[in-house]
Amino acid sequence: MSIKETFEKKGTWELVYVVGFYIPIMRTISDLVNNSIERIPLAIIGFILSVALSFGIYRIVKTKTNFTKSIVIIIGVVAISFLSIALQSYAKKVTHEICEICGFISVDKETHECQICVSKEWNDKLMTGYAGKEEYIKEEQLFWFSTESSFEKVNFYLPDGEKNEVNFLKSENWKPLVTEKEVIEYSKKDWRQ
Numbered sequence: 001m002s003i004k005e006t007f008e009k010k011g012t013w014e015l016v017y018v019v020g021f022y023i024p025i026m027r028t029i030s031d032l033v034n035n036s037i038e039r040i041p042l043a044i045i046g047f048i049l050s051v052a053l054s055f056g057i058y059r060i061v062k063t064k065t066n067f068t069k070s071i072v073i074i075i076g077v078v079a080i081s082f083l084s085i086a087l088q089s090y091a092k093k094v095t096h097e098i099c100e101i102c103g104f105i106s107v108d109k110e111t112h113e114c115q116i117c118v119s120k121e122w123n124d125k126l127m128t129g130y131a132g133k134e135e136y137i138k139e140e141q142l143f144w145f146s147t148e149s150s151f152e153k154v155n156f157y158l159p160d161g162e163k164n165e166v167n168f169l170k171s172e173n174w175k176p177l178v179t180e181k182e183v184i185e186y187s188k189k190d191w192r193q
């Protein structure tokens with residue numbers, strides 16, 4: 001059977017549409033509920049959404065040419081992907097706040113822990129070993145921004161790609177409480193060269 005014949009068979013296009021929409025929809029959903037137990041019901045919701053969307057859109061292009069059908073599915077998938085990026089950054093803003101230590105908007109509002117530098121948010125009641133919040137932040141910053149050798153530069157603003165796989169944004173208002181000089185002084189003792 002040729003490709004053309006395959007696409008003329010009943011149900012092939014419908015299947016392409018369902019699968020085409022299901023992938024970006026599910027990717028959006030699983031990114032949004034990262035590490036959450038609600039994955040299974042959400043997968044079902046994602047599937048129902050994809051089927052509904054596919055059939056809704058397919059109904060409009062049903063009588064159109066294969067070329068139109070392909071263009072429509074491609075535009076649909078791209079549109080969902082863009083929507084997904086916007087939705088994710090919105091969701092992160094709602095569920096995370098700025099980390100005073102590393103400057104990313106990455107402190108989980110529920111656990112009070114930063115997803116980038118893994119520091120805990122300052123807490124007067126629990127963190128009794130410090131003179132105050134400022135001392136705590138400075139100490140954590142010295143550790144987080146410390147360098148491994150004399151060749152490495154202190155960089156407070158460069159987004160840390162490796163530790164930032166989930167794309168948190170760096171806050172534009174954040175400024176470190178420690179200076180570059182202080183970080184170098186702190187790091188020196190552990191330098192290998």
Ligand SMILES: [Zn+2]
Pocket residue numbers: 099100101102103104106114115116117118119
């Ligand atoms: Zn942090």
